[in-house]
Amino acid sequence: MNNLSWIKNLYHYEDSAAHGNKEKFIIAFISIIIAGTISSKRHSVWPIGICVFFILLTYFLSPEHWFFKNMRYFVFVVFQTLNLLALSLLFYFLITPLAFIQKLSAKKNQFYKNDDRKTLEDSSHMKLEFERLF
Amino acid sequence: MKILGISCYYHDSAAALIEDGRIVAAAQEERFSRIKGDERFPALAIKYCLEQAQISIQDVDAIVFYEKPFLKFERILETFLNTAPKGIKSFLTAMPVWLQKKLNQKSMLKKEFNKNFSFLPKKIYFSQHHLSHAASTFFPSPYEKAAVLCIDGVGEWATTSAWLGEGADLKPIWEVKFPHSLGLLYATFTYYCGFKINSGEYKLMGLAPFGQPRFADLIKEELITLNEDGSFWLDTSYFGYIDDLTSTNKKFEKLFGRGPRHPEDNMDDFYKDVAASIQVVLNQAVLNLAKKIKVDTGVENLCMAGGVALNCVSNGLLAEKGIFKNIWIQPASGDAGGALGAALAIYYLHYKKQRDINPQDSMSGAYLGPTYQRQQIEKALKKNNLIFSTKSEKDLLEKCSQLLSENKILGWFQGRMEYGPRALGARSILAMATDPKMKSILNLKIKFRESFRPFAPIVKDEDYEKYFSLNLKNEYMLFTSQVKNTSLMPAITHMDFSARVQTVSRYKNERLHDLLTAFADKTGHGVLINTSFNVRGEPIVCTPEDAVACFINTDMDALAIEDFIVIKEDNPHIRRNKRWHEQFKLD
Numbered sequence: 001m002n003n004l005s006w007i008k009n010l011y012h013y014e015d016s017a018a019h020g021n022k023e024k025f026i027i028a029f030i031s032i033i034i035a036g037t038i039s040s041k042r043h044s045v046w047p048i049g050i051c052v053f054f055i056l057l058t059y060f061l062s063p064e065h066w067f068f069k070n071m072r073y074f075v076f077v078v079f080q081t082l083n084l085l086a087l088s089l090l091f092y093f094l095i096t097p098l099a100f101i102q103k104l105s106a107k108k109n110q111f112y113k114n115d116d117r118k119t120l121e122d123s124s125h126m127k128l129e130f131e132r133l134f
Numbered sequence: 135m136k137i138l139g140i141s142c143y144y145h146d147s148a149a150a151l152i153e154d155g156r157i158v159a160a161a162q163e164e165r166f167s168r169i170k171g172d173e174r175f176p177a178l179a180i181k182y183c184l185e186q187a188q189i190s191i192q193d194v195d196a197i198v199f200y201e202k203p204f205l206k207f208e209r210i211l212e213t214f215l216n217t218a219p220k221g222i223k224s225f226l227t228a229m230p231v232w233l234q235k236k237l238n239q240k241s242m243l244k245k246e247f248n249k250n251f252s253f254l255p256k257k258i259y260f261s262q263h264h265l266s267h268a269a270s271t272f273f274p275s276p277y278e279k280a281a282v283l284c285i286d287g288v289g290e291w292a293t294t295s296a297w298l299g300e301g302a303d304l305k306p307i308w309e310v311k312f313p314h315s316l317g318l319l320y321a322t323f324t325y326y327c328g329f330k331i332n333s334g335e336y337k338l339m340g341l342a343p344f345g346q347p348r349f350a351d352l353i354k355e356e357l358i359t360l361n362e363d364g365s366f367w368l369d370t371s372y373f374g375y376i377d378d379l380t381s382t383n384k385k386f387e388k389l390f391g392r393g394p395r396h397p398e399d400n401m402d403d404f405y406k407d408v409a410a411s412i413q414v415v416l417n418q419a420v421l422n423l424a425k426k427i428k429v430d431t432g433v434e435n436l437c438m439a440g441g442v443a444l445n446c447v448s449n450g451l452l453a454e455k456g457i458f459k460n461i462w463i464q465p466a467s468g469d470a471g472g473a474l475g476a477a478l479a480i481y482y483l484h485y486k487k488q489r490d491i492n493p494q495d496s497m498s499g500a501y502l503g504p505t506y507q508r509q510q511i512e513k514a515l516k517k518n519n520l521i522f523s524t525k526s527e528k529d530l531l532e533k534c535s536q537l538l539s540e541n542k543i544l545g546w547f548q549g550r551m552e553y554g555p556r557a558l559g560a561r562s563i564l565a566m567a568t569d570p571k572m573k574s575i576l577n578l579k580i581k582f583r584e585s586f587r588p589f590a591p592i593v594k595d596e597d598y599e600k601y602f603s604l605n606l607k608n609e610y611m612l613f614t615s616q617v618k619n620t621s622l623m624p625a626i627t628h629m630d631f632s633a634r635v636q637t638v639s640r641y642k643n644e645r646l647h648d649l650l651t652a653f654a655d656k657t658g659h660g661v662l663i664n665t666s667f668n669v670r671g672e673p674i675v676c677t678p679e680d681a682v683a684c685f686i687n688t689d690m691d692a693l694a695i696e697d698f699i700v701i702k703e704d705n706p707h708i709r710r711n712k713r714w715h716e717q718f719k720l721d
Binding site: 117118119120121122123124126128129130131132133134 | 198202203204205208239240259260261262265292295296304305306307308309310311314359361363364365366367426479480483484
């Protein structure tokens with residue numbers, strides 16, 4: 001698949017496979033740390049599962065992989081773009097809104113822990129209105 | 135000012151129309167579409183409401199939906215996020231529906247109005263699920279001031295809520311949020327005992343007296359913590375409703391040592407005991423909540439709504455305990471009642487209108503559905519080649535009471551149809567309560583339903599204390615009461631010597647009241663069986679055509695439809711389709 005050469009250049013795979021792998025290793029390491037932290041906070045393997053899935057895709061499916069070798073270059077480009085996009089989204093959703101994560105953590109308590117098991121909540125502050133959908 | 139309230143897209147959709155605070159019309163969509171628990175946009179119910187009020191949709195000042203879809207979506211999304219990856223099946227089932235349809239509920243509703251009524255509403259208002267329930271019970275109640283308790287499965291987040299109603303105002307006090315829900319707990323056991331959720335809860339309630347509550351302590355130890363402050367906490371690891379498509383999970387089944395009962399399997403003692411146990415737990419939880427709201431409000435009157443408020447056994451116990459001097463429960467306490475509540479809520483709380491209190495309540499006996507003209511009835515009878523006669527009021531009552539005293543089963547189709555799940559003497563099947571065989575005849579030959587299911591009695595309100603122990607008006611069949619002379623009326627006396635009695639006042643249903651008088655004159659006892667005019671799985675009849683079809687295809691002996699009377703014996707030429715009832719999906 002000679003047509004892959006330009007994309008290989010883009011990713012510097014021609015220069016050094018080790019160099020590309022190093023970058024990927026750093027990304028993978030950071031992802032695992034963040035996802036692991038979130039997973040442990042939320043008592044769920046879900047974030048780390050997604051993270052590992054994408055790392056596997058980026059780390060092992062290099063342009064030299066048989067999957068890409070048997071495809072035209074544009075399929076590879078589309079695939080890698082989607083892959084990176086998904087990774088970006090993952091980072092966006094899992095890292096940026098810390099408040100959201102904290103909220104989830106609090107909800108988790110409501111769902112499963114709730115040590116004192118008292119569930120009455122004051123609702124006297126609740127605004128009764130009819131204009132909004134929320 | 136005319137306000138249209140609607141509830142739909144979950145189960146049992148409905149529409150209600152109020153004019154200057156007066157309830158003009160209210161009905162469930164299932165009665166018109168003939169699909170039990172129909173959850174679609176209530177186009178037919180809205181059409182009826184408009185016809186009843188003799189207005190067009192353009193004349194309506196405000197349209198209000200009974201809950202807030204975004205809050206509900208937030209709850210669903212957060213549940214998935216909190217349970218991932220376990221809830222993937224449930225996630226994949228729910229998300230496409232929400233993303234494609236339910237999130238666009240505002241535009242979806244507008245499109246439906248445009249499609250069905252060629253009218254594009256400029257604005258649609260949105261109430262809240264529990265606010266709609268609270269408004270549906272307080273505003274039509276006969277009280278100036280009352281504590282309001284709403285208990286159901288779940289709306290947006292709240293599963294139980296307490297309010298204080300005063301005049302035209304309704305203030306929230308406290309609430310319990312999802313996943314801790316008495317409605318969902320009861321629904322889980324409904325499923326476990328082989329009944330359908332959202333329709334089989336009353337069967338579970340009817341099954342309970344057959345069992346012993348030997349699992350009640352286990353339920354309280356493992357599944358639910360009942361706190362002294364009235365709150366309750368569910369151990370969600372036992373329930374499937376959070377992260378699965380079924381209500382129970384393996385842990386739940388392991389706890390009881392058996393899996394869920396298959397819907398049509400024989401009912402054995404184990405499930406009877408389970409039903410008895412959950413009823414005991416529910417009773418205690420409801421009593422705790424009532425005590426809490428009494429302490430918090432200090433008022434004498436209680437209003438209740440939400441699906442759990444249809445549990446007559448808990449209600450009966452609550453009344454018996456005397457925590458509140460008066461209790462009034464919305465007869466359409468399920469989600470269908472949300473349509474009415476949404477309309478009333480916006481009228482009083484948004485538009486700040488004055489409230490006129492009717493000392494008899496403002497529900498008009500729940501007779502808020504359609505009535506039919508003489509020509510329409512005659513057409514339905516003739517279409518089916520029935521030989522019939524027309525009677526004067528006096529002769530009709532004489533004939534009907536005579537038939538009933540001869541142990542005949544009578545279809546009773548009179549006046550406006552009921553709003554809510556109960557048949558209250560407008561679309562009813564009536565029979566003698568003193569015949570011990572009547573229960574099995576009705577269950578197996580007329581209703582085609584489970585043999586354990588009890589039948590409710592009706593009695594004139596002035597005769598109530600003669601036959602039943604609970605000293606409380608029970609016009610909407612919402613409280614059970616102990617039967618005083620159990621051997622006298624075996625057909626309506628349940629295993630625990632209770633009955634889900636309906637008291638009939640002349641003010642609200644004159645003709646039925648007079649029928650009871652005529653029947654008492656003949657037999658000495660003015661008590662009859664009153665069961666809904668339908669077969670199992672069929673929505674209660676709405677039109678004369680529905681009533682005639684049910685009459686022809688069951689073993690009913692006579693049909694009194696307004697002033698017309700049809701006797702089966704006079705119509706030997708009518709061929710019954712013995713498989714007619716199979717068209718209705720079993721509930």
